Amino acid sequence: MQIRVGIKTGDLIQLDHSHLTLSSRDALRAKPTLGEPYALRSPVGLRADDGVVVIKQTGGAQPVGNKVLLEAGKPGGIISLASASTGKSAAKATSAYRGILEITAKGNSLRVVLITDLENYVQGVLQSEVPSYFKLEAMKAQAVLARTYGLRPRLPHKQLDGFDVCDSFLHCQAFYGVKVLTGMQQEAITSTKNQILVYEGRPALAMFSACAGGHTEDYQYCFSDPVTNAFPPPAIPYLQGVPEGTLPAGYPSEKAMRALFAMPKPDTDDSWSMQHFKWRVSLSADALEAHMHHVIEQLQKDPQFAPFIKGPQSGKFGHIKSFEVGKRGVAGTAINMRIKTSEGNWEISKELTIRSAFQNPDAKLKRLRSARLFFDQSFDSLGLLSRIQISGFGSGHGVGLQQIGAQGLATRGKNYKQIIEHYYRTAVVKSIE
Ligand SMILES: [Zn+2]
Structure with a gap:
């Protein structure tokens, strides 16, 4: 073929x-x-x-x-x-x-x-x-x-x-x-020759990412419809998030996400690599003020991102006051985020848009590693934002198989079919010949 x-x-x-x-x-x-x-x-x-x-x-x-x-x-x-x-x-x-x-x-x-x-x-x-x-x-x-x-x-x-x-x-x-x-x-290629992931008789949408950090995400919370841009699009039955082990009660509440972040060694299949599992970046208000308005302006010119950025009527970015996560997916992925500025509210939705909004040359940051994150913000004596610390899990969108988790499952003796069926429940591996 x-x-x-x-x-x-x-x-x-x-x-x-x-x-x-x-x-x-x-x-x-x-x-x-x-x-x-x-x-x-x-x-x-x-x-x-x-x-x-x-x-x-x-x-x-x-x-x-x-x-x-x-x-x-x-x-x-x-x-x-x-x-x-x-x-x-x-x-x-x-x-x-x-x-x-x-x-x-x-x-x-x-x-x-x-x-x-x-x-x-x-x-x-x-x-x-x-x-x-x-x-x-x-x-x-x-x-x-x-x-x-x-x-x-x-x-x-x-x-x-x-x-x-x-x-x-x-x-x-x-x-x-x-x-x-x-x-x-x-051997990996020849021993699986002609085998693919199938759902209802046709090839499944085989999304995968690098590391989910404790829980994989539902498709509809990360991706828009590729043709209409509708977000969230209809759910895909076999692309639903799964836990990778025992997570704090109430996950993905922000409280539970903080508890997970604080654990030195969570009981999950992807925690064998803590450098992939979680990350933290810190940005000063000066660094944010220097770049974010320009980054948002650039993203608005890109058809891939423009539909997912809504600003105040003036269209001006203004001075940043604070950040807030709106809804979250089942893995804790921010579905939307609000940036409060002196001009009003900016609504940024979809994980790649949110990650990209934090591009910052001062911090050598191209985009955040994931949108499964929470914020800690510091304010000065006048109540103005002085610094934001962003803590997050994994890297990539986290939908479907995650490579660090797959390696963890393989280390525990799971075979490739068991690994695939863990991440794509209701889809099956079949030979096309
Ligand atoms: Zn392509």
Whole structure:
């Protein structure tokens, strides 16, 4: 089974590459839209010129039409791609792929889609998403999910972009091409071959995250409808939060969250790594005042966030007075947050928006690790905010399988099916052949 993977630039957001360099240990082979396939010496440079792909080699530049397919000269060979636009992500500086690269000119930039076997995609996701020290059963669970997600992504890339999934963890799953597999990675893939997560006869939405910190979350408290932006969207029966052990009574009340945070070693399957389990950041009012108004303004320009930010009528941000969590999901995730300012109230909803609102260069903070959090605020003698301390659990959205918990379950002797069925109750692992 083949899959089409959109290759983004180094910011993991854009699809438009300005210039590409492709190489392969063997020669490359090109299949232009018009004319016969032909061999190319490695490496080749590519750029776009007004809707036409131009291949540059030492002999000169050659326009090859709107689209060209490039592959390694030998069957099954590996092709390396370096994009002039990948500077920001070290993981993607140069990526090696197995398959065919479909390069299309869009104006003066290039779009890249990797056409590859589903199992090659699973391999790349496993290598990009799972630490190589993980237990075999945890890795097998992740292989089943990677395969499932490839068959049923959350976002409608197919209609919008002409591929099945992109390679960014911000949207889909991390996929930075293939490296040499460890023996255990190989075994995780081959021993689960063709197995996927199924609900009511079709591939399930296999969401997963890094660490939930005690309790996983319901889908509808973290994600909006990918088409209508409705938030919360309808619940998904198999994406309901589950406790990872014994939590303080009344969880997720703020009181219970504070009690959990204070425990040196909670009795949960994900507390083996306390550095993943909980975190704390502290921001001065000065640091908040210096950046938050600008960050909110930027988020309002991004269609991914804009619908989830509501300001006072003046549209002005004002001086920050205090922060307040509104509703919480079953894991304690803030569904919405109120920022009280001198201009009125700002309502920020959905976990990624809330996390992103705290981006702060002074604190070297890109976003909060999660939105399963609570605030401690200090005020000066005039009653003005002087500092906020944010305490939180885990990292990522916390919906579906969490990797730290899966590793904990595997350490306790659970097999991959038991691990998956713990996180996706009512969905089952099935073979597609
Ligand atoms: Zn995507």
